Amino acid sequence: MVQLSIIDKLKRSKILDLLQEGKRIDGRALDEIRPLSIDVGVVPNANGSARVRLGDTEVVSGVKVQPDRPFPDMGDKGIFMCTAEILPLAHPSAETGPPQPAVIELARVVDRGIRESGMVDLSQMVLEKDKSVIGVFADNVVTDHDGNLFDACSYSSVAAIMTSKIPKWEMKDDKPVMVEGEVSDAPITTIPVSITMGRIGEFIIVDPNLDEWECLDARITVTTNSDGNIVALQKGGSAGFTFDQLVKCSELSISAGSKIREIIKQATKSTL
């Protein structure tokens, strides 16, 4: 629910005025993503990690890989899980305590994009069918909030997962035991890229910053895979999209997504 303050209303009319002239409040083109920088391996205690800056939004992700019991109906698959949290130092409005619906949505949308792409080949993460599997847990913390946390968390998780080293376990007496000194690369099948777009009036903008984010009519997050197919989608915000606007968003997500995918590949030295 967007509750606009007086300042927000003034900001919104300024942003709209600029959009009429084809400009954005920070000088970007409508389909331009903020500068993206990705550092990997920033947390040595994690099996994989990344720090992403998308404009002034910053996210740190760590991947922990550990044996776990499989889900009852998924005994032949490893576990993948992605979480997200906005740290209290990320924004004056961020609070501690139980997660707000918006944060729950953030975590679930980031998780869904990666999960539905089948990025991690979970069938290779089984130690003993129905008994013991390997879990991949990607936890994201937002350290600086300047809008579009969906994409920043997604890029950061993906980079952290891609650079994860998977330890080796063997089953001994029905228990997984780690084999010291043996690690392998994570089994990656595709690189999912999430692109979030916002609608203000009739204008569709890519990667809204916080000023824009706070006065969006509606937003949509589209995740595409390396083949350029759409794997997940989430509309949000208190207004709708027309069919034509959605088609435009899907096209934008594919063109912008392929650029981001190259940046992720470079940062993770991936050959995928």
Next chain:
Amino acid sequence: MGGREANVVLLDENGIRSDGRKVNETRKVTIKTGVLKNADGSAYIEFGGNKILAGVFGPRDVHPKHMSNPDTGILRVRYHMEPFSVTERKKPAPSRREIEISKVIKEALEPAVMLEQFPRTAVDVFLEVLQADGGTRCAALDAASVALADAGIPMRDLVCACASGKAADTLILDVNNEEDQAGQADMPIGYMPNLGQITLLQLDGVLTPDEFKKCIEIGIEGCKQVYEIQKNSLREKYFSSGDNN
């Protein structure tokens, strides 16, 4: 969810689905308006095997007070599944999934409801899933919008919803539970038919850009069918001749 091995035949050689439907056919939908005495507006929907009750209160005072907005009314939605509504007992407390769905449904309804006419108040929508059979968020949204209309809250349009998706390499309308579990894509759509606005859209699963476009078109057709059922249900309560409760 997806990704599970298909033990069931989702589509046979004649293009008939596991529950006997054609690819572009919705499940049977029945909606009854005004089923609760205490709620200001209510509706009961059966969407295939889904059975969902919707109750609306308001516009009424906001508690806690700090949530109220002097410029407009607020909409609050709670989507909740009963512990007995699914195969394995579900814990009664709202799960993360339910919190997300509540938010998504709220944002699908907000464009339709003229909340600005009721500053400082709240309209509460309670959605209780008694039995779940795949596609509960769409069915719940369908019932919610009828219940809001039944409560006499001014609306720009009804919001109707139906999922489209992909199973056995074929685009299908109204994904059922089996098809959700073993199919390739599930895309719930919420739509305001008179305004041409899509207000709920999610996707799990893989679609090519072209399939994506077709899937929206198929879904919108399904939504329009549901829209007729919603209107009929309201008509039945308010315009049918003879006795009415």
